[in-house]
Amino acid sequence: MRLNEDLKLREIGPYSIVVRVSGPDTDLTDVFSLNETSAWLWKKAEGTDFTPEQLAGWLCEEYEVDMETALADVKETLDIWIRYGLVWTE
Secondary structure, eight states: OEEOTTEEEEEETTEEEEEEEETTEEEEEEEEEEOHHHHHHHHHHTTSBOOHHHHHHHHHHHSSOOHHHHHHHHHHHHHHHHHTTSEEOO
């Protein structure tokens, strides 16, 4: 998997949002809000190919969470990201 390279994480005050950027323009038609943990994962995954297991492993290293819980949360998050085109699966 890989993050959609047309999308960029932007932080506005305490908010983390993902927006579509093409050239010098930013499309604010589709704006995706991320919570603190999802934004942290996004930053870790930028520019890399990753698996759900890798993302869950990163969560386990950063937060006090077991692999089973982390993987379940990651899969739920990825399902949403895939549905809205934030992640490429191929």
